[in-house]
Amino acid sequence: MTDAPRTVPGESLYPRLEPLLAQVQKPIQYVGGELNAQVKAWDDVAVHWALMYPDAYEVGLPNQGLMILYEVLNERPDALAERTYAVWPDLAALMREHGVGQFTVDSHRAVADFDLLGVSFATELGYTNLLEALDLAGVPLHAHHRDETHPVVVAGGHAAFNPEPIADFVDCAVLGDGEQVVGDITDVVAAWKEQGRPGGRVELLARLARVDGVYVPRFYAVSYGPDGAIAAVTRTREDVPARVGKRTVMDLDEWPYPKTPLVPLAESVHERMSVEIFRGCTRGCRFCQAGMITRPVRERTITGIGSMVDQGLRATGYEEVGLLSLSSADHSEIGQIAKQLADRYEGTNTGLSLPSTRVDAFNVTLANELSRNGRRSGLTFAPEGGSERIRRVINKTVSKDDLVRTVTTAYANGWQQVKLYFMCGLPTETDEDVLEIAELAVEVIRAGREASGRKDVRCTVSIGGFVPKPHTPFQWAGQAGAETIDSRLRLLRQAINADRRVGRSIGLRYHDGKPGIVEGLLSRGDRRVGRVIERVWREGGRFDGWSEHFSFERWTAAAAAELAPLGVDLDWYTIRERGQDEVLPWDHLDSGLDKEWLWDDWQEALSEEEVADCRWTPCYDCGVCPTNGTEIQVGPTGRSLLPLTVVGR
Amino acid sequence: MARQPEGPPPPPTVQKLRLRYAKRGPLRFASHRDLARALERALRRARVPMAFSAGFSPHPKISYVGAAPTGAASEAEYVEIGLAERRDPEEVRAALDASLPPGVDVLECVEATEGTGSLADRIDAARWRVELPGVSPAELAAAVAAFLAADVVTVEKRTKNGLRDVDARAAVTGASAGEEAGCAILHMVVRQVTPAVRPDDVLAALVAVADLRPPSPPRAVREAQGRLDDCGTVADPLGPDRVAGTRCQGEPAAV
Ligand code: B12
Ligand code: SF4
Numbered sequence: 001m002t003d004a005p006r007t008v009p010g011e012s013l014y015p016r017l018e019p020l021l022a023q024v025q026k027p028i029q030y031v032g033g034e035l036n037a038q039v040k041a042w043d044d045v046a047v048h049w050a051l052m053y054p055d056a057y058e059v060g061l062p063n064q065g066l067m068i069l070y071e072v073l074n075e076r077p078d079a080l081a082e083r084t085y086a087v088w089p090d091l092a093a094l095m096r097e098h099g100v101g102q103f104t105v106d107s108h109r110a111v112a113d114f115d116l117l118g119v120s121f122a123t124e125l126g127y128t129n130l131l132e133a134l135d136l137a138g139v140p141l142h143a144h145h146r147d148e149t150h151p152v153v154v155a156g157g158h159a160a161f162n163p164e165p166i167a168d169f170v171d172c173a174v175l176g177d178g179e180q181v182v183g184d185i186t187d188v189v190a191a192w193k194e195q196g197r198p199g200g201r202v203e204l205l206a207r208l209a210r211v212d213g214v215y216v217p218r219f220y221a222v223s224y225g226p227d228g229a230i231a232a233v234t235r236t237r238e239d240v241p242a243r244v245g246k247r248t249v250m251d252l253d254e255w256p257y258p259k260t261p262l263v264p265l266a267e268s269v270h271e272r273m274s275v276e277i278f279r280g281c282t283r284g285c286r287f288c289q290a291g292m293i294t295r296p297v298r299e300r301t302i303t304g305i306g307s308m309v310d311q312g313l314r315a316t317g318y319e320e321v322g323l324l325s326l327s328s329a330d331h332s333e334i335g336q337i338a339k340q341l342a343d344r345y346e347g348t349n350t351g352l353s354l355p356s357t358r359v360d361a362f363n364v365t366l367a368n369e370l371s372r373n374g375r376r377s378g379l380t381f382a383p384e385g386g387s388e389r390i391r392r393v394i395n396k397t398v399s400k401d402d403l404v405r406t407v408t409t410a411y412a413n414g415w416q417q418v419k420l421y422f423m424c425g426l427p428t429e430t431d432e433d434v435l436e437i438a439e440l441a442v443e444v445i446r447a448g449r450e451a452s453g454r455k456d457v458r459c460t461v462s463i464g465g466f467v468p469k470p471h472t473p474f475q476w477a478g479q480a481g482a483e484t485i486d487s488r489l490r491l492l493r494q495a496i497n498a499d500r501r502v503g504r505s506i507g508l509r510y511h512d513g514k515p516g517i518v519e520g521l522l523s524r525g526d527r528r529v530g531r532v533i534e535r536v537w538r539e540g541g542r543f544d545g546w547s548e549h550f551s552f553e554r555w556t557a558a559a560a561a562e563l564a565p566l567g568v569d570l571d572w573y574t575i576r577e578r579g580q581d582e583v584l585p586w587d588h589l590d591s592g593l594d595k596e597w598l599w600d601d602w603q604e605a606l607s608e609e610e611v612a613d614c615r616w617t618p619c620y621d622c623g624v625c626p627t628n629g630t631e632i633q634v635g636p637t638g639r640s641l642l643p644l645t646v647v648g649r
Numbered sequence: 650m651a652r653q654p655e656g657p658p659p660p661p662t663v664q665k666l667r668l669r670y671a672k673r674g675p676l677r678f679a680s681h682r683d684l685a686r687a688l689e690r691a692l693r694r695a696r697v698p699m700a701f702s703a704g705f706s707p708h709p710k711i712s713y714v715g716a717a718p719t720g721a722a723s724e725a726e727y728v729e730i731g732l733a734e735r736r737d738p739e740e741v742r743a744a745l746d747a748s749l750p751p752g753v754d755v756l757e758c759v760e761a762t763e764g765t766g767s768l769a770d771r772i773d774a775a776r777w778r779v780e781l782p783g784v785s786p787a788e789l790a791a792a793v794a795a796f797l798a799a800d801v802v803t804v805e806k807r808t809k810n811g812l813r814d815v816d817a818r819a820a821v822t823g824a825s826a827g828e829e830a831g832c833a834i835l836h837m838v839v840r841q842v843t844p845a846v847r848p849d850d851v852l853a854a855l856v857a858v859a860d861l862r863p864p865s866p867p868r869a870v871r872e873a874q875g876r877l878d879d880c881g882t883v884a885d886p887l888g889p890d891r892v893a894g895t896r897c898q899g900e901p902a903a904v
Contacts, residue, residue: 028679031678037750316694319693423721
């Protein structure tokens with residue numbers, strides 16, 4: 001990018017940005033000023049963090065992880081944190097033309113001025129947006145071209161559990177929960193600056209590499225064997241750990257963040273407040289990376305939840321609260337939480353909701369309770385697999401009868417619309433497994449019409465391609481090709497439309513298989529994939545999570561050009577099944593899960609054997625608790641919500 | 650099939666309040682929808698006892714009057730809200746202002762007086778001030794003179810139904826060129842017409858009559874809204890409520 005006229009560090013770019021905003025779509029997303037946003041004086045603090053969600057503002061703003069870190073950091077007297085998001089191509093073009101760099105929305109400071117740029121990767125499809133932001137910021141794309149005047153680029157979030165594809169572009173990756181580690185990183189940076197930056201950037205990175213949970217890719221060398229697979233990953237310094245472990249926050253009640261959630265003026269994908277009621281999940285769904293890497297389960301107590309809901313509503317004015325987690329109905333006191341919150345907010349036009357839930361009659365009872373005072377519009381269940389057989393493979397067992405019964409109960413209780421989430425392309429899947437979704441949907445509608453006595457019940461089937469993820473039992477699986485996914489989805493559509501009288505009550509929402517292949521490349525890729533990402537970005541690739549911007553052809557062409565000389569290709573990374581002995585690119589990054597346990601679980605999947613949840617059955621030695629010195633933290637506490645103090649006049 | 654929610658109907662409106670608020674600084678980039686959402690949340694945060702509509706998804710009683718376009722700042726946006734319990738207007742103003750992000754500022758709140766007519770009926774024109782950075786005051790003065798001298802100045806305007814020709818001249822009842830700190834300022838009063846003529850349309854008209862092309866995007870501020878009186882000034886739309894009401898809050902709209 002063109003060199004921007006240099007300013008005083010931390011100075012606002014707004015005067016130069018403002019004229020550009022008048023010329024772009026939805027300028028409000030770039031101006032900040034959200035309710036509960038924080039602005040601190042630059043010179044008052046030692047350490048400056050820019051926090052980025054590498055997607056559009058409307059998706060990034062509501063992200064819980066980043067909102068938590070923003071508050072945690074801003075509470076420190078010696079640090080400030082400001083947010084930055086991916087800018088759309090219309091503004092990016094104007095910024096390049098006028099020499100305005102990537103900026104934060106809070107004070108419109110140049111990202112290049114900050115000490116750290118923390119990027120939250122919930123999805124790998126944000127990688128090209130990272131490169132775009134670095135380039136717009138005027139920060140060298142490659143970590144080894146940066147010097148001590150450039151921000152330290154830190155990746156976090158679930159995708160950071162395999163940061164190898166972006167290893168060339170980030171300085172560090174952080175594994176696990178961020179609440180505490182951002183403080184440790186701040187301490188290291190503050191001390192290094194205070195001491196006059198001894199040893200330059202390399203020394204700073206070496207110090208960071210000794211912080212628990214921080215991985216600095218440049219201190220690890222990767223060699224490849226003749227078959228293209230990794231031969232070994234070895235550290236290049238003795239003072240960094242051979243394997244990097246993850247961070248785990250043990251007492252969620254001590255970390256009641258976000259306390260004052262950000263409320264945007266602009267519209268966002270999630271127009272409600274969220275309270276995370278527990279972290280981690282041990283249901284053991286074999287496809288679910290989030291569940292595997294966030295073990296063990298740590299509950300927030302009912303009283304902790306109650307006060308976060310109360311505080312958050314006061315701070316935001318939102319009219320709906322989502323009680324979030326990976327499987328909210330599993331909280332040991334969810335029944336009481338639902339009842340007591342519903343009692344508390346009766347008559348206040350405050351909505352309460354649980355995200356998509358497992359298929360279980362109890363969940364309908366819960367949803368009824370939460371919607372006691374409101375409308376019963378839609379309920380979402382996630383059976384994920386179409387047939388009982390495939391549900392045993394993925395360890396999400398529910399019988400077809402139970403499924404139909406649960407959904408029918410929902411209709412009978414006044415819910416008009418039920419959404420069912422499925423995946424396509426799961427290991428061992430056949431056309432028949434997917435076609436059973438159609439049978440199921442038809443049966444659900446028939447039974448639902450009968451039970452509710454109404455014709456207007458609806459069922460929406462939402463289905464997407466499965467992408468095998470690192471640190472899961474399916475990390476060895478061959479991904480289904482895009483053609484396989486597309487042809488199964490076609491068959492499914494035909495089957496649903498076969499009977500018009502029932503079919504018109506069934507909606508089908510699906511994503512084609514192509515983006516999933518790219519996500520697969522980025523999820524299980526190694527450092528060589530970095531070249532593909534860079535080439536795609538150079539050829540204009542951005543916003544890969546958006547169908548109107550995503551170009552499969554650009555990715556396949558770039559992959560072919562960059563990988564062929566290395567003797568590997570797109571299929572090698574995606575549809576190829578891995579063997580037990582292969583060194584996986586993320587083997588030196590430790591989620592705590594024992595690789596042997598994962599392999600055994602993979603074998604059990606193939607023989608359709610289920611595994612129980614360690615919250616209710618004895619520990620089955622997945623490895624996490626002993627490795628990390630953690631343990632399951634669940635209630636019930638038996639406590640009750642305190643009555644709200646009467647506020648007002 | 651009109652199903653009704655169980656339970657008693659929502660309490661009725663017992664008090665109507667009329668508010669004037671400003672959108673300033675960077676928040677001029679907020680759209681009407683953005684502001685509407687923010688206002689609803691702020692009303693909840695400020696615990697204003699709103700009256701709600703009946704039905705399955707009850708809505709708070711809020712009616713907006715002619716919002717300024719996205720990108721234009723304003724000192725004179727108006728909204729009317731219905732309360733289920735009586736409140737002191739000044740307390741509502743202060744609480745609401747504190748609950749809105751800085752840059753959306755509630756300036757006045759008065760109780761609507763029965764029988765003095767609706768707020769919408771009291772607004773048919775707006776006074777605008779447009780800063781034109783990079784344009785010389787003389788250039789602007791010449792362009793304004795050319796514009797005022799014309800009987801009709803047709804500009805193309807993007808509407809919901811595609812491009813349309815509108816006469817920008819007919820809507821403008823007065824315009825003058827000024828200067829502040831070397832920056833040319835366009836002052837004008839524009840009548841409400843359909844399709845609406847906005848500052849952008851008048852600026853397009855200045856291109857048409859005098860080829861006035863500002864090097865960087867102009868900044869428009871709506872200074873006042875109200876009924877156009879015979880002298881060509883815009884009257885305070887809250888005036889009738891203020892006169893009829895028992896107390897008068899805040900400084901009157903600068904008109
Ligand atoms: C569980 C989940 C949900 C649940 C619960 C969400 C929740 N708990 O916040 C439900 C079902 C409600 C949900 C809803 C939605 N989700 Co969701 N969700 C997820 C999922 C799987 C995990 C998120 C999670 O656990 N968050 C909990 C927070 C606390 O954890 P965290 O964000 O990982 O952050 C912690 C650490 O990772 C770390 N960390 C994170 N970033 C960084 C950065 C640095 C520098 C450091 C040091 C540390 C660090 O610190 C944080 C605090 O400990 C992610 C995918 C993923 N693997 O992350 C998708 C995901 C975020 N969701 C997504 C979407 C689209 C949505 C919805 C918009 C769907 C919809 N249409 O309604 C809504 C919006 C919700 C919202 N608030 O944003 C997308 C976002 C796509 C995108 N382009 O970015 C994702 C990526 C899934 C996907 N691949 O499509 N979601
Ligand atoms: S180590 Fe045992 S108790 Fe801990 S998460 Fe794994 S299976 Fe559960």
